[in-house]
Amino acid sequence: MTELLGIPAPVLFGQLLLGLINGAFYAILSLGLAVIFGLLNIINFTHGAQYMMGAFTAWMLLNWAGLGYWWALLLAPLFVGLTGILIERFLLKRLAGLDHLYGLLLTFGLALVIQGLYRNEFGSTGLPYAIPAELRGGQNLGFMFLPNYRAWVVVVSLAVCLATWLVIEKTRLGSYLRAATENPTLVQAMGIDVPRMVTLTYGFGVALAAFAGVLAAPIYQVSPLMGADLIIVVFAVVVIGGMGSILGSILTGFGLGVIEGLTKVFWPEASSTVIFVIMAIVLLLRPAGLFGRTG
Amino acid sequence: MSTALLEVEDLHAWYGEAHVLHGMRFSVREGEVVTLLGRNGAGKTTTLKAILGIGPRRTGSVRFRGQELVHLPPHRIARLGIAWCPEERGIFASLNVLENLLLPPVVAEGGLSLEAIFELFPNLRERLSSQGTKLSGGEQQMLAIARILRTGARLLLLDEPTEGLAPVIVQQIGRTIEKLKRAGFTILLVEQNFRFAARVADRHYIVEHGRVVDEIASVELGPGQERLVAYLAV
Ligand SMILES: Nc1ncnc2c1ncn2[C@@H]1O[C@H](COP(=O)(O)OP(=O)(O)O)[C@@H](O)[C@H]1O
Numbered sequence A: 001m002t003e004l005l006g007i008p009a010p011v012l013f014g015q016l017l018l019g020l021i022n023g024a025f026y027a028i029l030s031l032g033l034a035v036i037f038g039l040l041n042i043i044n045f046t047h048g049a050q051y052m053m054g055a056f057t058a059w060m061l062l063n064w065a066g067l068g069y070w071w072a073l074l075l076a077p078l079f080v081g082l083t084g085i086l087i088e089r090f091l092l093k094r095l096a097g098l099d100h101l102y103g104l105l106l107t108f109g110l111a112l113v114i115q116g117l118y119r120n121e122f123g124s125t126g127l128p129y130a131i132p133a134e135l136r137g138g139q140n141l142g143f144m145f146l147p148n149y150r151a152w153v154v155v156v157s158l159a160v161c162l163a164t165w166l167v168i169e170k171t172r173l174g175s176y177l178r179a180a181t182e183n184p185t186l187v188q189a190m191g192i193d194v195p196r197m198v199t200l201t202y203g204f205g206v207a208l209a210a211f212a213g214v215l216a217a218p219i220y221q222v223s224p225l226m227g228a229d230l231i232i233v234v235f236a237v238v239v240i241g242g243m244g245s246i247l248g249s250i251l252t253g254f255g256l257g258v259i260e261g262l263t264k265v266f267w268p269e270a271s272s273t274v275i276f277v278i279m280a281i282v283l284l285l286r287p288a289g290l291f292g293r294t295g
Numbered sequence B: 001m002s003t004a005l006l007e008v009e010d011l012h013a014w015y016g017e018a019h020v021l022h023g024m025r026f027s028v029r030e031g032e033v034v035t036l037l038g039r040n041g042a043g044k045t046t047t048l049k050a051i052l053g054i055g056p057r058r059t060g061s062v063r064f065r066g067q068e069l070v071h072l073p074p075h076r077i078a079r080l081g082i083a084w085c086p087e088e089r090g091i092f093a094s095l096n097v098l099e100n101l102l103l104p105p106v107v108a109e110g111g112l113s114l115e116a117i118f119e120l121f122p123n124l125r126e127r128l129s130s131q132g133t134k135l136s137g138g139e140q141q142m143l144a145i146a147r148i149l150r151t152g153a154r155l156l157l158l159d160e161p162t163e164g165l166a167p168v169i170v171q172q173i174g175r176t177i178e179k180l181k182r183a184g185f186t187i188l189l190v191e192q193n194f195r196f197a198a199r200v201a202d203r204h205y206i207v208e209h210g211r212v213v214d215e216i217a218s219v220e221l222g223p224g225q226e227r228l229v230a231y232l233a234v
């Protein structure tokens, strides 16, 4: 068996792949947080619960309506995004102009409420969700076995992140978004319905979380607290990348996933804390984050 | 005699508890260049913001082509054909010059083409891919004016476009305003530089403590000019 740095290649690449998978979820989730924070100035603590809602919506579509994975990938983000639009329209809008703390408390409270409701309904043991037939099996690459579904998750996550980045950086809609992030009043005085844009942006960020939830359903168990655990790491990723930076959250998400995976190989005891250690170091050296704008 | 394009009557505005406008009253006819002149803090910028529906709470009446604006949200007001060039210019750092220029949506037919805009402001053509805020102060001012000319808006609200700029640039902006007037734009200009204002405008409203206290037409300059100087002297 081939070895690299004294580690069997399948183990090394296996952990690398696991790191990429986790990184894909970190990237999509922190990207949504960044888009929301940029325009709404709200740190969306409900994000983890909305990711969980995505996974559960996939489960419900399958078990209650007979609609499979591919339908879920389309419908769950739409449905959860719609609930996000209602939350923005009826709750978050009222916080405009108030201190950050209010948004934080509201979204954190909402997460607890949503998770509680799901736990009441479904219990806290995880529910299984099968990998779709088209993506079962895997490829033997010689140095490792690559499960098709995991490859799909990494590729589709990258594609979604890059597409979002392109829309924000290269299109007219994206220039409205960037401009309104800087000076919403002036953009509205140009004739753009900024309040509606804010609502739709929140809906989009939430839909991204739900999309990640559907991707996660066949990998992890579908359970009411699946997002609560993940979101803590994602907030560390956001702090490291710099709150509000689009490209920063994508690169940091994938990068930290890989670093976490490699730590599992070389120093397993540290793997669950490495991201927080990096966060502490970044906060000391560059408080605005690696990609954040200072000042 | 053309009719009033913009009519402001008994306009009051508040920032929180602070009552800043105390019954502003003035009008602008189609094709005119009219200034609001007054010292710092008189309420000129607040008047523009109250017309646009941004910032201060307001009561009273603002009519554009006879339509009441006081109850409309800002984006609807802009869509009627009113464009604003703010005092702080409002160039976006996260957009390059071309994106800044193309940002305001077209609200009506008849806006200037990019070619016509580059004829007015040749400097901009060379800098299209620069970050907006990397431009000099004068270039940023030109960009801030340029981007509202594309949209087809016929009423332009310009807030101190000459503030802090070198004399050559002030002259260039003066010539631009004259060209825009000839092209049929209606302009409400806020100024403290009365010499500049006297050259480009048809009429002047003197603003003090949130009210219009006098109106002077440029044709009566001479005796009028002395009154202007007296109002603006510190
Ligand atoms: N955002 C604001 N909040 C509170 N007071 C303001 C604000 N903007 C302006 N003011 C006050 O309103 C008055 C009029 O200001 P402004 O309209 O900017 O005057 P001008 O443009 O004529 O210099 C001033 O006393 C100023 O201090």
Ligand SMILES: [Mg+2]
Residues within 6 Å of the ligand: B044, B045, B046, B087
């Ligand atoms: Mg002012």
